[in-house]
Amino acid sequence: MENTQIIPHLFRTEYRKITSVLIRHFGIEHIELAEDIASDTFMAATGLWGMRGLPENPKAWLYTVAKNKAKDHFKHQNIFSQSIVPAIQTNAQTSYEIEIDLSEKTITDSQLQMMFAICNPIISSENQIGLTLKILCGFGIEEIANALISPAETIKKRLQRANEKLRDAKVKIEIPNKEEIRDRLQTVLTTLYLLFNEGYYSASQNSVLRKDLCLEAMRLAYLLTEYKETRVHEVNALLALMCFQSSRFEARLNENGNTILYEEQDEKLWNAELILQGEYFFRLAS
Amino acid sequence: MKEFLLIFRNDYSSVQAGSPEDMQATMKQWMDWMGGIAAQGKLVAPGNPLKGEGKVLRANNVITDGPYTEVKELVGGYTIINADDLDEAVTLANGCPILNEGGNVEVRELAAM
Numbered sequence: 289m290e291n292t293q294i295i296p297h298l299f300r301t302e303y304r305k306i307t308s309v310l311i312r313h314f315g316i317e318h319i320e321l322a323e324d325i326a327s328d329t330f331m332a333a334t335g336l337w338g339m340r341g342l343p344e345n346p347k348a349w350l351y352t353v354a355k356n357k358a359k360d361h362f363k364h365q366n367i368f369s370q371s372i373v374p375a376i377q378t379n380a381q382t383s384y385e386i387e388i389d390l391s392e393k394t395i396t397d398s399q400l401q402m403m404f405a406i407c408n409p410i411i412s413s414e415n416q417i418g419l420t421l422k423i424l425c426g427f428g429i430e431e432i433a434n435a436l437i438s439p440a441e442t443i444k445k446r447l448q449r450a451n452e453k454l455r456d457a458k459v460k461i462e463i464p465n466k467e468e469i470r471d472r473l474q475t476v477l478t479t480l481y482l483l484f485n486e487g488y489y490s491a492s493q494n495s496v497l498r499k500d501l502c503l504e505a506m507r508l509a510y511l512l513t514e515y516k517e518t519r520v521h522e523v524n525a526l527l528a529l530m531c532f533q534s535s536r537f538e539a540r541l542n543e544n545g546n547t548i549l550y551e552e553q554d555e556k557l558w559n560a561e562l563i564l565q566g567e568y569f570f571r572l573a574s
Numbered sequence: 575m576k577e578f579l580l581i582f583r584n585d586y587s588s589v590q591a592g593s594p595e596d597m598q599a600t601m602k603q604w605m606d607w608m609g610g611i612a613a614q615g616k617l618v619a620p621g622n623p624l625k626g627e628g629k630v631l632r633a634n635n636v637i638t639d640g641p642y643t644e645v646k647e648l649v650g651g652y653t654i655i656n657a658d659d660l661d662e663a664v665t666l667a668n669g670c671p672i673l674n675e676g677g678n679v680e681v682r683e684l685a686a687m
Contacts, residue, residue: 338604
């Protein structure tokens, strides 16, 4: 693992996993708490690794510290309720041994559940994309502002309000049941495609960022195929479409940043592997 | 060779989490600064950052929470180095990244037996 960009790399892959598992644990009312704990974990990493060097297994270190911070939080809640208001019956959380499970399966499940929670019609499409980028893709506010070509302050406020709406509606973090799942899946797929479009058609000059958006959309769509209830035709079709489109990413623009039409593109710049993947998903969708 | 304790202080309540790239840069600065001291064979102990919570114990078993992280100059960590004298120790302390973060380094010689 290359040292030079380890924190951004780990942040991009692990922040969202830790956050999703914690949100699932704490509930939607505590999105900000979960994000704070995840952020604090990375800050602690920066401080300690700067002085003591990288641990053997940085990812495992992050998970351990995040778990401990979450447990500490519960401990403090208990202390507060027990010493300040002893007369009130302590509720379910009397146990100090809260176990936070950060296994592969729980991480995948939590992210899927968060996808359904975030891609909820009660918040605007734009905010669904913003929250997806923030919570499921580990993008910072600055990056989201760049991606959506909006000022950072505006994005920050809008996402806070979107969080509040989800909180007030007490949205459950779960995969919807059989009756609802088809409908809710539509919203998720729409958001993922809009996210993909942000990258594909974006006016932003930052081509690395734009590719990231496409890749994130594809990664999340792929996550849907890992779960039986969501491994359906529409998902495969969307993945096929995204694979085919992103295969042409390198060929779409000329040196001046102007679009080159499909018929005029240099086919040698098309990504053969992505085309193959597209064909694979296309067959599954038929 | 004498030993010196470097005490890092800062106003941590105003320290914002930067972007992951900023964090990477900060981490590298610490690694580089410590690495420089170690390369000269003068790093006795890299030390530790300190966690925010703590308690203060006083006589008669009086225990309070503290110090508070809102304190303007909270001790955030320590390192122990070798140097011939205080001036050299201060020279080595130069380059400590906390100086770029609004903090300071207190340099104290360890009284030896």
